[in-house]
Amino acid sequence: MVNMIKRYRGFLIVFACIGLLSIFNRDIGIKAISISARSFVEMLFIIPPVFVLLGLLDVWVPRESMVKYMGEGSGLKGVLLSLFIGSAAAGPLYAAFPVSAVFMKKGVSFSNVMIFIGAWSTTKIPMVFFEFESLGAPFALTRLLVDIPGIIIIALLLAKLGSREEIREIYENAEKMGSGS
Amino acid sequence: MDSYLLYGITIVLLLLSFFKDRKKTRMALKKGWKAFDNILPQFLVVILFVGVMLAVLDPQTISRLIGKGSGWVGVILAAMVGSITLIPGFVAFPTAALILQAGAGYMQIGAFISTLMMVGVVTIPVEIKYFGKKMTLLRNLMAFIFSFFVAYVIGRVVG
Structure with missing residues (x-):
């Protein structure tokens, strides 16, 4: 658990900053989170084959x-x-x-x-x-x-x-x- | 569209590998997963930064910065915006086309597209993990400078 937090601390810090930003400018905060969520889904769609190919390349x-x-x-x-x-x-x-x-x-x-x-x-x-x-x-x-x-x-x-x-x-x-x- | 092709090729190769040697295939998947897991925290940070950037720099803002008659200052601004943003191509090109219609010059668009592709300020921390500080900074710096040359040629040929 502690390890997990340590590994993702950059993510958590930036996420907290966006939270802070939302207090001052709600629109931008919400927009930022929704764009990030969309890019995350996009990443989940595009990236898996790249890593599977990388694994196959490494092994074969x-x-x-x-x-x-x-x-x-x-x-x-x-x-x-x-x-x-x-x-x-x-x-x-x-x-x-x-x-x-x-x-x-x-x-x-x-x-x-x-x-x-x-x-x-x-x-x-x-x-x-x-x-x-x-x-x-x-x-x-x-x-x-x-x-x-x-x-x-x-x-x-x-x-x-x-x-x-x-x-x-x-x-x-x-x-x-x-x-x- | 291209991702379907990529999925197709990956699935075919994966099946081929599976029929040839199950153990090796399992190992390949494990290695792929490990490589992904290694870098996932950095990817997530990049994605958050991209979110903030795109929230602040929408096409209207960008076209105000690098609009018509902005000259070399506009090229420099375009190169800076292109360097710090990370926009997937299928968003970037239509955006660039819009900005062109809004009156930006080809030279500015050339600088924007070139730096967008080659320079990644947001991904520098990820790049450093693989290539070290010196090579990463040098690569991005050279790509940044080279983009002005690209912009100049595009301005000459197309503009």
Whole structure:
């Protein structure tokens, strides 16, 4: 019980703050809670498959093949695969973090993990279709053409800027964060 | 729509896995659950923040901030609003279309959409848990700066 409260203390604090806010501005407080409730239901709908797939990936795909296709020295193949997997995803960006922890556990290179994160955030295929409809083809295409090289450059820069020690620590942490052993 | 596809693929793979090896499948589900349970408290905090933000920043407020003729100041504001908000795409794009109709420029919308997708101030604590402080801050900072370039190109090409 105490453990539970400790784990969820951030949630409880923010929840209490919204309660306080409601005293001063009822409308905003109620609106905030109802929007949160709606996003929570949405999360419960979208997120379970992501975590089931993550579990299946962890159990079935051997580390050697992940290293071969997406690890250090996987070259263009690894870049394209990371772009593709990130683009085929669904769900908010924060759902990509646990998946990337499993990627790191399986030996995917840091730059490819970052490309995957970039693709998940900007080139998700269903979202791009939606963007075409709402904002028009010129907007969506221009953004894609700028974003794809952009996320690759950012990923490579991040991999360069992290020292070997820092990246090793991130990988060690991923073992714990991913899905345990 | 895309979530149905995702569910379909997940169910097919799960069944395949189940027929091949029940024990492994149980292990996969356990691992998936553990990964979810690990991060659920942070997810809930993010969701509450999103609620407050969307309650304060409705489309009208946003379009007032980045309306017509707001120029580079509008682009900066749009980038800031995009960075701190976390709106699912199916809400964001129609909202952006509305704001465009209300008179915002393409450059501002470009900055808003780009930062909305790439920069997540609210999710920084979650990201730090996985990637550490330095990488998380660097990634968000670079994505923020890059979004101005995206905005500029979109403004040039589309606007």
